[in-house]
Amino acid sequence: MSRTWAIMGTGTIATAFAEAILAEGGTIAAVGSGSPERARAFAERFGIEHAHGTHHEVLSHDDVEVVYVATTNERHHLDVQACVAAGVAVLNEKPFALDRDHAASVLDVARQRGVFVAEAMWMRVQPGFLALHEQLAAGAIGKPRLVQADFGIVAEPDVSRRWFAREQGGGALLDVGIYPLTFAISVLGPPTRIRALGELASTGVDAQLAVAMTHRDGLSSWSCSFVADSGVEATVAGETGSLRLGGPFHHGSDLTRRQRDRVVETVEVVDADLGYRHEVREVHRCLDAGLTESPALCHADTLAALDAMDRIREQVGVSYG
Ligand SMILES: NC(=O)c1ccc[n+]([C@@H]2O[C@H](COP(=O)([O-])OP(=O)(O)OC[C@H]3O[C@@H](n4cnc5c(N)ncnc54)[C@H](OP(=O)(O)O)[C@@H]3O)[C@@H](O)[C@H]2O)c1
Incomplete structure (x- = not known):
C-alpha cells in the first residue's frame, strides 16, 4: 500500500x-x-x-x-x-x-x-548483503570465522561541517565505521571484546580508527576513515573459503566466492541499483503487515552497534558530553 x-x-x-x-x-x-x-x-x-x-x-x-x-x-x-x-x-x-x-x-x-x-541501516536490506547472508546460510564457505572490512572516505576538510563537528556528533565512527561494525555483527554476532586505536581530528572527533573485536565464535578487524580513501570492501572467511563483497560492500553487487587465492564463483546480485528504494519497500512492507519492528532493521542490532561504538569512543578518547 x-x-x-x-x-x-x-x-x-x-x-x-x-x-x-x-x-x-x-x-x-x-x-x-x-x-x-x-x-x-x-x-x-x-x-x-x-x-x-x-x-x-x-x-x-x-x-x-x-x-x-x-x-x-x-x-x-x-x-x-x-x-x-x-x-x-x-x-x-x-x-x-x-x-x-x-x-x-x-x-x-x-x-x-x-x-x-x-x-x-540501509545496508541490511541491500541485495548484495542479503545474497552474502544467503550464501553463508547455505554453507558456501563453511562456518564463518573471520571478518575484515574497511570504510574510508576523504571527508570535506571544512571543520564547520557535520563530519568533524563534535556538537553534531561528527567523526568517522558514527558516520562510516558503523557499516563495517554492523557488517561484522551481522555475521558473527555482538562483540565480546574490543580493541580500538584511533587518530583524532583537531575538533576532538575521530578522523580514523582501526578496530579488532572478538565474537563468541570468531574475530573481526575493520577500519574507518575520514582521511583515507579505502576500497570499502568486506570479506568473510570461513573454514572452506571466503566471500568478498565490494564495490562498495554496503550497497554493492560485486560478490565473489574464493578458495585460497582464486575466485571460484561470481554470485549474481539483482536489483542492486535500486539504492534506498529497498529501504522504502521494507518500511511499507512492515507497516502493511502491522509490525512495530522490522526483522531486517531490528532493535537488538541497533543497540549492539551503539554499545560497541560507546566502548570504542571510550578507548580512543572521543566524547560528545
Ligand atoms: N543512509 C545513508 O546512506 C546516509 C548517507 C549519508 C548520511 N546519512 C545520515 O543522514 C544524516 C544526515 O546526513 P546528510 O549527509 O544528509 O547531511 P547534510 O547534507 O550535511 O545535511 C544535514 C543537515 O544540514 C542542514 N543543511 C543542509 N544543507 C545546508 C546548507 N546549505 N547550509 C546549512 N545547513 C544545511 C540541513 O538542516 P535542516 O534540517 O535544518 O534543513 C540538513 O538536515 C546523518 O545522520 C548521516 O549519518 C545516511
Whole structure:
C-alpha cells in the first residue's frame, strides 16, 4: 500500500531518500527544517504541500503515517522521541542516537506505545548483503570465522561541517565505521571484546580508527576513515573459503566466492541499483503487515552497534558530553 511520509531534514540524504519514496509510489506530505527557506526549496523541488521552519511541525498533519528522520546525528533521538510521542511510525537515520542509552530509552517507549521504529541501516536490506547472508546460510564457505572490512572516505576538510563537528556528533565512527561494525555483527554476532586505536581530528572527533573485536565464535578487524580513501570492501572467511563483497560492500553487487587465492564463483546480485528504494519497500512492507519492528532493521542490532561504538569512543578518547 502506498504511504504518506514526512521528512525531517533537507540535506544530501533527505534528497536521495525523497526520490526513493516517490519512485516507490509513496507520497510526501510535509518537510521540516531548521530554516524556512531550506524547507520551502525542498518542498518545491519535490512537490510537497507543507514546508515548515521547524522539524517537529511535520507531526501536525493527521495524514502523515511515517516520518523519515534525516537530521544531523545529535538530534536523531529527540526527533524520534517526538514521532513516538505523537504515535507516528519513524525511520531514523544512522546512527540511531549518539549512544546506546539514549536509543534504548526511545525504543522502550516505542515498544510500550506500539509505534513502528527502525534505524535506516540501509545496508541490511541491500541485495548484495542479503545474497552474502544467503550464501553463508547455505554453507558456501563453511562456518564463518573471520571478518575484515574497511570504510574510508576523504571527508570535506571544512571543520564547520557535520563530519568533524563534535556538537553534531561528527567523526568517522558514527558516520562510516558503523557499516563495517554492523557488517561484522551481522555475521558473527555482538562483540565480546574490543580493541580500538584511533587518530583524532583537531575538533576532538575521530578522523580514523582501526578496530579488532572478538565474537563468541570468531574475530573481526575493520577500519574507518575520514582521511583515507579505502576500497570499502568486506570479506568473510570461513573454514572452506571466503566471500568478498565490494564495490562498495554496503550497497554493492560485486560478490565473489574464493578458495585460497582464486575466485571460484561470481554470485549474481539483482536489483542492486535500486539504492534506498529497498529501504522504502521494507518500511511499507512492515507497516502493511502491522509490525512495530522490522526483522531486517531490528532493535537488538541497533543497540549492539551503539554499545560497541560507546566502548570504542571510550578507548580512543572521543566524547560528545
Ligand atoms: N543512509 C545513508 O546512506 C546516509 C548517507 C549519508 C548520511 N546519512 C545520515 O543522514 C544524516 C544526515 O546526513 P546528510 O549527509 O544528509 O547531511 P547534510 O547534507 O550535511 O545535511 C544535514 C543537515 O544540514 C542542514 N543543511 C543542509 N544543507 C545546508 C546548507 N546549505 N547550509 C546549512 N545547513 C544545511 C540541513 O538542516 P535542516 O534540517 O535544518 O534543513 C540538513 O538536515 C546523518 O545522520 C548521516 O549519518 C545516511
